[in-house]
Amino acid sequence: MVDLVSGATGREGTLVMSTGVIGQHLQMDKIGQGIAQAVAQAETSHDAWLRVSEAIMTTDTFPKLMSREVTLPGTDRSYRLVGFCKGAGMIKPNMATMLASIFTDANVSAECIQLATKSVVEHSFNAIIVDGDTSTNDTFAVMANGASGMDSITDPHSAEFAEFQAQLRDFATTLSQLIVRDGEGATKFVDVHVKNAPSFADAKAIANTIALSPLVKTAMYGRDANWGRIICAVGFS
Structure with a gap:
């Protein structure tokens, strides 16, 4: 893919980003055609x-x-x-x-x-x-x-x-x-703030545990002000 882009643009230094269905082979013929079309249509x-x-x-x-x-x-x-x-x-x-x-x-x-x-x-x-x-x-x-x-x-x-x-x-x-x-199935947006943690790493570990907790998520979805679930997540972080 890098060679295809370099050949189409005449420039080096291509960064490939890819995501999709795991285990599927890429259709390089189709990708090659798409690269050529994209380069031809490039503008700012x-x-x-x-x-x-x-x-x-x-x-x-x-x-x-x-x-x-x-x-x-x-x-x-x-x-x-x-x-x-x-x-x-x-x-x-x-x-x-x-x-x-x-x-x-x-x-x-x-x-x-x-x-x-x-x-x-x-x-x-x-x-x-x-x-x-x-x-x-x-x-x-x-x-x-x-x-x-x-x-x-x-x-x-x-x-x-x-x-x-x-x-x-x-x-x-x-x-x-x-x-x-835009999360799949998401109905709420929650921003977790952690104050007075000993370090950024500690704060992030606490925030991640809260955000990953199924109990916290169900409380947010159901609009249930059960703050004990948040305290619980902090405790086992």
Whole structure:
């Protein structure tokens, strides 16, 4: 597949994202034709972004596409964030049936993008749960082309990097929550907040246990204010 894309675009550096029915062989002839058609139709309009977000849908009921312009503090310069994702079932952190990509024209070094991505994903796409099942296929990628013309962010200890990472985290969190809102059979959206935990890892373990608890889920579905079930989940986390 990488060779097909490289041959059609004349460029190297292809990232393959795949999800679908486990155990089924891919129809490479059909995929090859689709790649050629996609390259021929490539453009940068809003409709093009929408078509991409629709093309990756499986059991999703709506395309998940976002964009945002961020103004640099104390300046009149800005950069943009655009992202899309897919997913509705088999959603649980650390291997979920989801694909997500975020693109930015911010000028950020590869080292800083990698550090930001690792941090951001733990607060967003690795912090959502629908049904508690996992999958063999998931991808979260962040790509920056530096086309905004802003000064380059190369120091991971700088205030500029901290601001960029905060903006990216907020964007990724909102984008990832679209998957939960479109969860297969979901009727409620619940955001779990844990305060005063000894560490982020402890807080996340508690939140995951609450979100995965069948008793908590049935209480939420039935609108039963049985907070004891939440306390119980915290206790055995």
